[in-house]
Amino acid sequence: MKRSGLLCDDLIMAESGSVMLVEDLVSTASVGIEVLAGGGGLGREVLWAHSCEMQAPEQWLGPHELLMTVGLCVPANPDEQRGFIRRLDDAGLAGLMIGDHDVAPPVSEAMLTEAERRDFPLLLAATETPYAVVSRHVAAATSSSQILQVLKLSKLYQVAANADDDFAGLMAGLGALLRADLRVVDSATGITVLETGRAQQGARASERRVRSYPLRGRHAAELILVEYPGEPVESFILVHLMKVLEVTIDRVLGAADARAQRSAQALAGLLAGTQPDEAERILGDSLAGGYQVAAFAESAERIARGVALRELPVLVGAGRTSHLALIPLSQVAQIRELAEASEARFGVSSVFIDHRDVGSAAEEAARVLTAAQFSGRAWTEFEGTTIAVLSRSNREAEEIIGGVLGPLAEGSDGARKLRESLFAYLRHDRHWQRAADELGIHRQTLSYRLNRIEQETGLSVTRSADIAAFWVAYQAWESVRAAEG
Template sequence: MAASDEVLKVADLVSTASLNVRVLAGEAGIGREVLWAHSCELSDPERWLGPHELLMTVGLCVPAEPEEQAAFVGRLDDAGLAGIMIGDHDTAPAITRPLLEEADRRGFPVLSVVSETPFAVVARHVASGTSSAQIQQVLKLSKLYQVATNADDDAAALVRDLVSLLGVGIRVEDRLTGLTIVEANPTVPAGQSLETRSYPLRGTYEADLHLAEFPREPLDGFLLVHLLKVLEVNIDRIMGAFTHWAERSARAMTGLLNGTVTAEAEELLGDVSLADGFQVAAFGGRVAPHVARGVVLQRMTVIVGRSRVAHLALIPHRELARFREFVEGTGKTFGVSSTFTDLRDVRSAAEEAGRVRSAGRHGGRSWVEFEGTTISVLARSQREAEEIVVGVLGPLADPDGHADKLRETLFAFLRNDRRWRETAEELGVHRQTLSYRLKRIEEETGLDVSSSADLSSMWIAYQAWQQTRT
């Protein structure tokens, strides 16, 4: 039996002769605390038992296959259980070498108890062994929940207060990105170091608690169970707010792609000046959740959303270095546009980024920026597109019926690859009417529809017209 001021250990159960318990494997872990002992025969007992709790079973929950037995021990240990006690019953499968080796590797106690020892006796023994420390536990537990209540929605303050109360370091890591959600550490005297243990948080969002403790001063298992619950609730609240931000960001991006700077977009960008410009990054769907979550966790002023063909991030120049450092670790290709300064050009920037990503996907680089000059650059902004339209089309760009008729004739001619019959059919006119209109186009624009160079200019003007009118 443990001393009156100590928490019961697995070793105490083994040393109690009346229980008739022996160690099958994982003897290095018999110093683990035992908060409670509970029987469970479900196939996933790690869902129902928590840290420092001892699983008691007649073997129905233990898989029969060697590899599955080893994985079973791993799941129990990852959940923080104190160990497993298997009754010596006919219902128990044969304990295989892989299970024993995995338990020894992890220092996870696997115990055997004779069939004559009822599990109820073991449970009462654990309960009586831990009751002496309950008053102090309850007092500290009361303070723990008082801290949680007073923290309101300030997760950083909550974690700082919990560290001060419990004397341990707390870091919660988002499992998707590997980024820290909240963190605080106690003051560590010179020459000392902390030992870290990790526990999964079983809330809505996948995260892990990394608990840093002073040597030989582990956090009491009773308090650990409640700490996990408090953190699960608060991390769900934090990540829920982040999800709401991601939804707003996606709506803002949709508006920008449609040429509208919404109030949400202005609010998300805050006081960021776009005088130095912004760039748009295009990336694939597999890495999109990682990017969206990471942008929020690192509190970047970046708008993340998607178009019909790619996921996108609008990155002001002041955030470019941080964003690049973050995403380069994903191993995925990010195509990045040239610099723009007008939010009305987000669609053009997105298209450019998409082309850069497509061209660079097989180049072995994760970050591919726009380089050089292509025809698409000639109309990469609204202002430049309008200049091209006026400069090439001349009077055909005017908003009047005569110009509309000639302009649509030219565009149909270009769309149909200069095929007269198809163009006439699309316009619903006779071939002679088409011939007359093309001559008028040449006269008013000074361009020759049979010249390759002039046709190239006309085609660019046609693309620029579409860009400014859609």
């Protein structure tokens, strides 16, 4: 971003070498600096120093940079002062130094409290202290060779160029070059998208310095930087590192979102009764052991992206009344972990085998979600036995139809007449005359057909157990034909 030559002058660009801390400036008597708040952050490094009077100085300054102002950029309202400190700290600045001048607004208690809470150094420079003196002290402490930074920067871009699509290799290379640990977290899901291995396994936790910086690409993300003693990541390098990671994370999350879109289209196809090629590409043979469908009402983007980032063989998309996830049994534990980390509630179907039953599984999952809305549980699975068990599974329904109706399930005209006569007889609670009237036949004709039905199926139209089997087969027939449209 271009800096204004009038209102935002670069007073010094720190070079690699020994690093000045905020406490070094404070302890230098000749510069006359007083700590107003945020004393817990005096160990922050000062690598650059800027005088800036623009209204949003965090847009012009970066990590480890000290903002020096006579107060023109400081808001007067206490709430706005609190937000001002928050923005500067979120941008990674080393601290804020205000000159003791009449143009500066009074420092409010809210501003002091926020700086103290964040350990963000809020400093007051004496009226007679020239900012150029501060700059010279920073320069004297950081006046090593700039060539080393340029060489490291060149190596950084070389690592990025050579990595191509090997994102793990890129992170490993960056970690080795900077001798630091890097982790990039997707802001939408909280999932770690990119990370390095440990740069220094033996370093104690107390010796490590952890910083976080927002990555401002097309996709919101956060860089977690872990530095080790004697191996600080200079501000000059950090700015370029963040740009490399912004481009990389946009590629990774862009690919994940494209995968999520294909997943949603594949699930829509299965719900419509087809088997799209994309579903087979994503799921592979993972459905062999069965699957469950989960219905959920919140966090749809987060769940879809989380599944896509982990490249799980799971389909996520929109259902008729809620969002859905088709989950092979081998992936249930991972989806449950993702669900419990989100704020969504999940209703989960029983286990299904045939891909043609996705619609039935989705309806069952939606019913479970509705029933569990006041349970307080994030993950509720179907319990018990579905009453209309055959209507939930086309495969099971077809097996029962064939096993009970036998020849009556065939497509011939004779089989159709016998089947329709049986179903009318069942619908009218075995009342012969009403069934005959519906069919438009004589009662004796119905009697003849019922005898034929007993001969063809080996079951009785009067025995309770056989009537129950006929009724279940009838319900299964209706379920399958409804699914076929």
